[in-house]
Amino acid sequence: MTASANTLPRGGSLRRVGCIGVIGLQLLAAEPARADASQPAVQLDPVQVRAERPAAYAAETSVSATRSDTPLDEIPQSVQVITRTLIDDQQLHQLNEALANVSGVFAPRPEDAILVSPIVRGFAAEVYVDGLPAFGTTSTVDPGALAGIQQIEVIKGPSGSLFGGGVGAPLGGIINLVTRSPVARAGGEIGVRAGSFATINPFFDVNQPLFNGVAVRLSGEYQRAYADIDAVQSQRYALFPAIAVGLGGPTTLTLRGQFSRQAYLEYSGLPSALTLSDRPYVREHFSGATTTPHTVVLNQGGALNLRHSFGDGLEAVLDARLYRSRFDEYGSFTFPAFFPPGLLNPTAYPVLSGYLPSAVRETTVDGRVVCTLNGKRVENRVIVGAQYDRTRYEAGLGLRLLPNGRVDYADPDSDVPFGAVPPVSDTQADRFVTGALYLQDQLSLFDRVHLLAGLRWERLALDRPANGFDRDQYRLSPRGGLVVELVDGVSLFGGYAQGFRGVTLLRSDAPVQPETSRSAEAGFKLAARELGLSGTLAVYELRRRNVPTPAGTLLDPSAQTQTGEQRARGIESDLIWEPVRALSLLTAYAYTDAVVSKDNALPVGNRLPRIAKHSGRLAVRYRLLDGLGVGVGVSAGSRRQVTLPNVDSVPGAYVVDAQASWTRPGYEFGLSVSNLTGRQYLEPYPYLAQSVTRPATGRALYATAIVRY
Numbered sequence: 272m273t274a275s276a277n278t279l280p281r282g283g284s285l286r287r288v289g290c291i292g293v294i295g296l297q298l299l300a301a302e303p304a305r306a307d308a309s310q311p312a313v314q315l316d317p318v319q320v321r322a323e324r325p326a327a328y329a330a331e332t333s334v335s336a337t338r339s340d341t342p343l344d345e346i347p348q349s350v351q352v353i354t355r356t357l358i359d360d361q362q363l364h365q366l367n368e369a370l371a372n373v374s375g376v377f378a379p380r381p382e383d384a385i386l387v388s389p390i391v392r393g394f395a396a397e398v399y400v401d402g403l404p405a406f407g408t409t410s411t412v413d414p415g416a417l418a419g420i421q422q423i424e425v426i427k428g429p430s431g432s433l434f435g436g437g438v439g440a441p442l443g444g445i446i447n448l449v450t451r452s453p454v455a456r457a458g459g460e461i462g463v464r465a466g467s468f469a470t471i472n473p474f475f476d477v478n479q480p481l482f483n484g485v486a487v488r489l490s491g492e493y494q495r496a497y498a499d500i501d502a503v504q505s506q507r508y509a510l511f512p513a514i515a516v517g518l519g520g521p522t523t524l525t526l527r528g529q530f531s532r533q534a535y536l537e538y539s540g541l542p543s544a545l546t547l548s549d550r551p552y553v554r555e556h557f558s559g560a561t562t563t564p565h566t567v568v569l570n571q572g573g574a575l576n577l578r579h580s581f582g583d584g585l586e587a588v589l590d591a592r593l594y595r596s597r598f599d600e601y602g603s604f605t606f607p608a609f610f611p612p613g614l615l616n617p618t619a620y621p622v623l624s625g626y627l628p629s630a631v632r633e634t635t636v637d638g639r640v641v642c643t644l645n646g647k648r649v650e651n652r653v654i655v656g657a658q659y660d661r662t663r664y665e666a667g668l669g670l671r672l673l674p675n676g677r678v679d680y681a682d683p684d685s686d687v688p689f690g691a692v693p694p695v696s697d698t699q700a701d702r703f704v705t706g707a708l709y710l711q712d713q714l715s716l717f718d719r720v721h722l723l724a725g726l727r728w729e730r731l732a733l734d735r736p737a738n739g740f741d742r743d744q745y746r747l748s749p750r751g752g753l754v755v756e757l758v759d760g761v762s763l764f765g766g767y768a769q770g771f772r773g774v775t776l777l778r779s780d781a782p783v784q785p786e787t788s789r790s791a792e793a794g795f796k797l798a799a800r801e802l803g804l805s806g807t808l809a810v811y812e813l814r815r816r817n818v819p820t821p822a823g824t825l826l827d828p829s830a831q832t833q834t835g836e837q838r839a840r841g842i843e844s845d846l847i848w849e850p851v852r853a854l855s856l857l858t859a860y861a862y863t864d865a866v867v868s869k870d871n872a873l874p875v876g877n878r879l880p881r882i883a884k885h886s887g888r889l890a891v892r893y894r895l896l897d898g899l900g901v902g903v904g905v906s907a908g909s910r911r912q913v914t915l916p917n918v919d920s921v922p923g924a925y926v927v928d929a930q931a932s933w934t935r936p937g938y939e940f941g942l943s944v945s946n947l948t949g950r951q952y953l954e955p956y957p958y959l960a961q962s963v964t965r966p967a968t969g970r971a972l973y974a975t976a977i978v979r980y
Contacts (some may be wrong), residue, residue, distance in 0.1 A: 390881060392839050424449060429443070440771050489511070509963070556680045568809060584644060604962065623672070657709075760804075792926055902931075912955065937980065947970065
């Protein structure tokens with residue numbers, strides 16, 4: 272097996288990289304020519320052959336956690352990789368569905384994701400694309416489309432020594448979307464998915480080499496669907512073009528693009544006081560005015576990756592990204608905290624309306640030099656880099672403070688008009704400029720001890736002209752960790768890291784303070800490849816300070832304040848067992864104790880919303896003969912709080928999904944069903960920090976047909 276200059280081969284991380292490794296491989300390749308032909312042939316060890324079989328769900332390396340292709344069992348941090356095989360087997364088309372396979376992650380649906388981020392280890396995670404930020408915690412980057420994604424890497428805990436941009440370094444974790452790259456072999460697929468809620472979803476991925484050293488790839492999809500909520504409809508498209516150019520020998524250039532549009536009728540949730548009571552209500556009732564204009568999200572982006580190898584283990588990498596986003600959000604909603612239901616009709620709530628236009632412009636440049644040094648018993652990789660990011664966020668808010676009317680949620684025909692679009696009366700224009708220098712050292716000793724140390728110096732300039740706030744922040748963010756292989760396939764690890772970021776969307780006139788976090792974790796890494804067993808067992812504690820929390824008022828329901836401290840502790844297990852190629856078993860379990868630990872307003876000890884104390888997933892896939900495959904999964908979670916402070920909570924629930932597929936040369940047919948048992952339960956719904964819930968989607972069936980070449 273060969274490895275590129277930026278790839279760490281298995282079984283010793285760095286020992287076969289650089290000029291020493293190349294010379295060694297050449298000597299091994301020449302050895303048979305010098306051997307005596309009379310010597311008997313060497314028989315292959317059957318155990319070693321089995322260990323080299325391709326894995327289905329288990330990934331061996333991560334390209335995100337250390338900015339280099341490093342074996343997972345040598346990284347002193349919890350990192351989970353969702354492979355393309357898993358995405359295809361489970362017939363997944365949305366990011367939240369894929370993230371359900373990782374412990375301790377709670378992700379919103381794409382249509383719920385405006386300014387709402389996935390949660391990792393109790394706190395908001397940030398979505399990155401190919402290692403570069405997409406404006407902090409906002410999910411307007413439209414990660415729902417998975418057609419152009421090769422794999423998803425979830426890095427748990429802060430990673431401030433290597434990552435940052437725009438608003439600083441991540442605090443709770445990173446979800447890095449690794450996009451598909453052009454390759455030298457022609458091929459592709461064209462497919463369509465259709466099913467429940469009038470869903471139609473064509474998608475494609477086409478790769479074509481043009482001439483020597485140049486290849487292009489284009490992935491994309493379109494989806495139109497209704498929802499299980501009355502009147503809710505959505506449409507989206509996404510295109511991901513890419514071109515790779517070999518500039519001669521050791522230099523490669525890859526250019527990528529992103530163009531997407533998403534439009535849907537925004538759902539604002541039903542009041543918890545209604546759904547968690549004995550009052551009658553229609554589960555499918557829309558939560559506001561059905562004539563509300565559709566929310567529209569537009570994204571455009573371009574990225575550059577330039578690599579040059581100088582030989583002798585020295586490489587330079589330049590990444591750059593331009594990102595532009597605009598969304599016009601229209602909402603109609605209840606506000607029970609200030610507008611309670613009618614006394615004579617307790618199922619009738621007043622409906623208000625709002626308009627939130629927003630625009631993001633972000634430019635990121637990241638350059639680094641990677642130096643790989645090898646000794647007889649010591650292997651070393653050093654990364655030195657610099658980053659510059661300039662982000663501008665502009666937003667406005669218009670609210671109609673008098674209700675348009677009342678909607679009776681027990682009457683399926685009850686509705687109110689949206690009326691005229693509220694004029695924008697509150698504007699915000701924030702500028703963030705980040706400059707950073709970072710250093711990381713990976714050191715391997717005797718193939719069993721792996722150390723990692725990193726340090727990032729960062730300057731973050733926050734400018735908010737609306738209230739005259741202009742402030743520079745400086746921070747040193749360290750990271751360190753150790754992995755010790757106790758026996759073959761079982762390693763002990765421990766790590767510590769810090770995070771530092773500016774607050775992007777704080778709706779407050781008070782001076783904005785940057786957030787900070789500290790994290791420590793320890794556990795075991797499993798990589799018993801002969802048994803097909805891999806994964807991570809970890810315990811952790813994560814503390815976060817200067818956290819924005821809701822402080823809504825009648826005049827400004829989206830107002831916020833910065834609290835003292837929130838703390839998350841937990842135990843996580845992510846294991847994959849693949850004893851044979853035909854069977855894949857995935858298990859994920861998380862105990863997450865995320866609470867308010869210090870605060871002047873919120874009760875200390877209150878649990879953070881949307882987070883189940885106990886959550887987990889079990890997924891099994893069995894591949895039969897003649898291309899047949901069947902799979903089933905069960906996801907479950909315990910009780911979850913709806914808001915801070917804790918007032919209402921939704922009971923725990925479980926949901927079952929199943930898949931079947933038939934693959935033949937050149938084509939594939941699949942069936943998938945979500946919520947197989949048709950369970951009815953409620954989910955916390957993050958809308959204007961109100962105590963509202965969303966009825967879970969009922970049983971849904973989809974069919975998929977794919978043609979490959």
